[in-house]
Amino acid sequence: MNSEILTVNNLHAGYDEHDVLKAISLAIHERSFVGIIGPNGSGKSTFMQVIARSLPQRDGEILLLGESLTSYSFREFGQQVGYVPQECEIKFKYPVYEVVMMGRNPHIDRFCSPSAEDHEIVRKALEQTGTMDFADRPITALSGGERQRVMIARVLAQDPALLLLDEPFAHIDIHHQYELIRIIRETSRGKRAVIGVFHDINLAAAYCDELVIMSDGKIRACGKPDKVLTTGLIQEIFRIKPVIDVNPTTGTPFVYVEDEWNLPAAKNVNVHLISGGGAGSHLISLLVHAGYSLKCGVLSENDSDCRMARKYDVPTLIEPPFSLLSPEKEEKLKEQVLDADFVIVTAMPIGWGNYPNIRVLENINPEKIIFIIPPGEVLADFTSGVATGTIKRLITAGAHQVYGPAELLEILQSGTNQNSSDFIK
Amino acid sequence: MNTIRNSLILLSLGCAVVIAVLLSVVTGPVEISVIDIITGAISNGTEAQIIFDIRLPRAIAAALVGAGLACAGAAMQTLFRNDLADPYTLGTSAGGAVGVSLAIISGALLLVPFGAFFGAIGSAFLVYILAADRKRLSTGNLLLTGIAVSMFFSSVVSVCLVFSGNNMHQIMFWLMGGLWNASWADIPLLLITLIPAGILILFSRDLNIMSCGEAETRTLGIDPEKTKLLLLAVSAGITGLVVSVSGSIGFIGLVSPHIMRIITGPDHRILIPASLGCGAILLVCADTVSRTWLGDLPVGIVTAFFGAPFFLMLIRRRSDL
Structure with a gap:
């Protein structure tokens, strides 16, 4: 000393x-x-x-x-x-x-x-x-x-x-x-x-x-x-x-x-976030603060989105780094997206490793899906167009496509109302 | 520190002081030829008496009084962190007046210098204590306190005047400030002021640091409280000594450091010696003018006449008053 x-x-x-x-x-x-x-x-x-x-x-x-x-x-x-x-x-x-x-x-x-x-x-x-x-x-x-x-x-x-x-x-x-x-x-x-x-x-x-x-x-x-x-x-x-x-x-x-978002309270809305490569970090913070019941995945363990999800104790499906998405995880993901009121997909790079994250969406009602694709952005598709094809199909079938968090919240909010009216019925 | 430049400044000021004294000696209501003095044609007689017994001691006294007031002013401006501070505005001179008046009416004429000395020091500390708030002295606070203390002291002096009887003229003379009575007998006392002036020069590095801000003085090796008290006592002591001879003369202490700061910059190592020179020149000139052309008007009136506008100019330049 x-x-x-x-x-x-x-x-x-x-x-x-x-x-x-x-x-x-x-x-x-x-x-x-x-x-x-x-x-x-x-x-x-x-x-x-x-x-x-x-x-x-x-x-x-x-x-x-x-x-x-x-x-x-x-x-x-x-x-x-x-x-x-x-x-x-x-x-x-x-x-x-x-x-x-x-x-x-x-x-x-x-x-x-x-x-x-x-x-x-x-x-x-x-x-x-x-x-x-x-x-x-x-x-x-x-x-x-x-x-x-x-x-x-x-x-x-x-x-x-x-x-x-x-x-x-x-x-x-x-x-x-x-x-x-x-x-x-x-x-x-x-x-x-x-x-x-x-x-x-x-x-x-x-x-x-x-x-x-x-x-x-x-x-x-x-x-x-x-x-x-x-x-x-x-x-x-x-x-x-x-x-x-x-x-x-x-x-x-x-x-x-953290930014203090002034948001209307959202109760009992289950949202699943599919992201990667840091594209979803800010959404995790936003959605947690807005009071949505959030789940994430499947994410690679070393992804910064994954770190963010951990910070907020968000239940997350995790795969080890650089590994392919396993069939068991895909099955769990399928359960979760079926269970969710909304599934949000960010503009992340897609390769064969995380393609199952997109593929699994073909099993659910496309109107529950919201793609966030900022203006002018082209998806980084490393699956020779397969992933892009799936996304296009989903959008044609009625999936939402929004530019950013403001529009996203609008849809979630209107969805909340619908759900509550459903609930009353 | 630019040593060559500073030496030149001090050398020229020194020469200027000597020249001012010599010019003062040959100037006056009685015309005396310079050539006669140089050739020694007037080694005795009335003219010699005028020169050597009247004008020379008076000019030397004026130089020493001016020098003392100026270096006290330079130090006070830094100690009070205020460029309007000087022995006159801070009531130091008024304190000296009280001491002198009390000495005169008590009949103890020998005590006059002591009265001036202790009156000045007491008044300086009184103003310092009354005007100081926690951190620093604000200009407004300081000037108002100085004025208040001065007014109080002048009322004391007035009381002394009333009860002074035959000594009234002595007190009056003292209040207006003048060098009529200056004689060779006063010169040793005035020369003593060079000792405290030397102390100020020894502390010029400390003054430099104190002028740079309160916060770092301690970590730069200075005990600010002790140094302030010591240097304030020294400056007030100089003031007391010189005013015991000349009476209270204003504005020399204020103006000289300001003029010199323009030429030398703020560094006290050169500013204080330069102010000594500048104060000497100013007071010798002012006294010569009053003696020759203004019917020996008290020189305090002449310095106030030129100094007050300068003071106003300084006030207008400041914004924090």
């Missing part, structure tokens, strides 16, 4: 009478990049303020490199802890070079000027952050993204053991966000630790080694991003309906928020 840079035990702090932070305990090790996430008012900025000594602690213990935070003189403190604010607030026309040189202040004696070494360190920081080109320009003449890069150059020149970032990307476009977070992650690889408060959960999950999730002044979870980002916790503290997926480019958790 790497040595501890910051140790926080049972920390209480706050404004006025009430404590914003309640019994925070945390250990930050060197070579780690820790992201703090949590809703507004959860205490993450307060925590950063206490560590940056802008706000006094009320109770508990904060150890920086093994010694009490308050035992440091501000000069020693500045040699160990650097801080990047949300936004650079400098209103005076200091040249960028001088702003970065301010990072060296805790290292330079009051009676001395910056040494050759200080100048060398500043130049390196400027190069590392790509700010060398405007070293001589006044900081006030730069854009927000450029200014924030200068702030990061300054903290790199400061060379602290612990680097604090308080929502450093709040005002920065996505390009610069990623550029800067990569620079920051790189610096956390030395004998240093970085703590950052982030609003963007996915950015934090992709780049931080560990996440600390705060709400209501307490630490709710702490650990590797894929361990702490759970649907239940995210839903509870952020009050959203999260879906936690995997970021395909980084392999890290990726949280997105």
Whole structure:
């Protein structure tokens, strides 16, 4: 285990009478990049303020490199802890070079000027952050993204053991966000630790080694991003309906928020969805939320539709990856589609492997079938036209063909009414 | 920091101060030829007396007073994070006036410098404490507090005036601000102000960082509370010392840093020494003008005449008032 840079035990702090932070305990090790996430008012900025000594602690213990935070003189403190604010607030026309040189202040004696070494360190920081080109320009003449890069150059020149970032990307476009977070992650690889408060959960999950999730002044979870980002916790503290997926480019958790469809309640309508290749994922979410009793299949186990169905606990017929649809599964599917009030078929690629999914539809009333074929889309048919022939036959026989979810819901809704009137009869 | 450029700026300012003092010495109601001075033709007699006993100490005093007010103004503008701050607008000078008045009516004329010194420091902290809300000093809050404190102090001074009897003219002189009485005896006291001015220069890197935002001062190695209190005491101390000689003179402390910031930029390492020079030049010129052509009008009136419009201009440029 790497040595501890910051140790926080049972920390209480706050404004006025009430404590914003309640019994925070945390250990930050060197070579780690820790992201703090949590809703507004959860205490993450307060925590950063206490560590940056802008706000006094009320109770508990904060150890920086093994010694009490308050035992440091501000000069020693500045040699160990650097801080990047949300936004650079400098209103005076200091040249960028001088702003970065301010990072060296805790290292330079009051009676001395910056040494050759200080100048060398500043130049390196400027190069590392790509700010060398405007070293001589006044900081006030730069854009927000450029200014924030200068702030990061300054903290790199400061060379602290612990680097604090308080929502450093709040005002920065996505390009610069990623550029800067990569620079920051790189610096956390030395004998240093970085703590950052982030609003963007996915950015934090992709780049931080560990996440600390705060709400209501307490630490709710702490650990590797894929361990702490759970649907239940995210839903509870952020009050959203999260879906936690995997970021395909980084392999890290990726949280997105479900759309809240405003739909009339549908009761007792059985819908079977035949899809594949990810073509049906959004429909699974939509139909489940609309209250339809949904079943899926047959799907290949590694299909993203299959993963989606599992997320929502939708009963699904599943075959192992890359295998042909077995006669037993086809028989089960036949039972299910006969049983269903509607069968929805998405525009998926069809080959001999999943052709039975279509073939089985010839056994049921074609009016129950709804094909979703977006405008201008040609079915990817790998069965030499056999599947297309079947679909055309079904449509001629009365199967619905719609362009998208809106029309689909219309048909399902009207069907619901019919069914209920049938039921009354 | 562009060292060559900064050295040139300071060198030219230094020369300008010397030239201003020399011009001031040869200018006045009694015309004295420059050539006569250089050739030593007037080594004694009335003319020599005018030059060496009256005009020279007065010009040097004006230079030191102006320099002191200007560097105090430069520091206060940063400490209060407010470009309208200076010893006059913040009531520091008024506090000095109270101290002086009390010293005069109590008959302890020797205590006048101490009265000015402690009055100024007390008033600076009073305004700071009254105007400070949690995070930062808003311009409106600060100016209104400064005005309120000044008004309160001038009422105290008025009371002193009423009870001053024969000493009334001394207090009046002090209130208007002038250098009539400046003599060689005042110069050592004024030279002392160069020590606190040197402290301000030593803290110029801290001032730079403090001018860049509150949040990061601590992590950049500065204890903001302690530094603020120390530098505020230093600036108010400078103010107290100089006003004990000159009375309260406005706007030099406000205007000089602003003019210099245009030339030097915001870096206090150059801004404070440059402001010293600029304040010296401005006050020497203002005093010479008033002495020569305005019937020795109190120089505070001259600086206010030119400084007040400048102050208005600064206010109009701001939006957060």
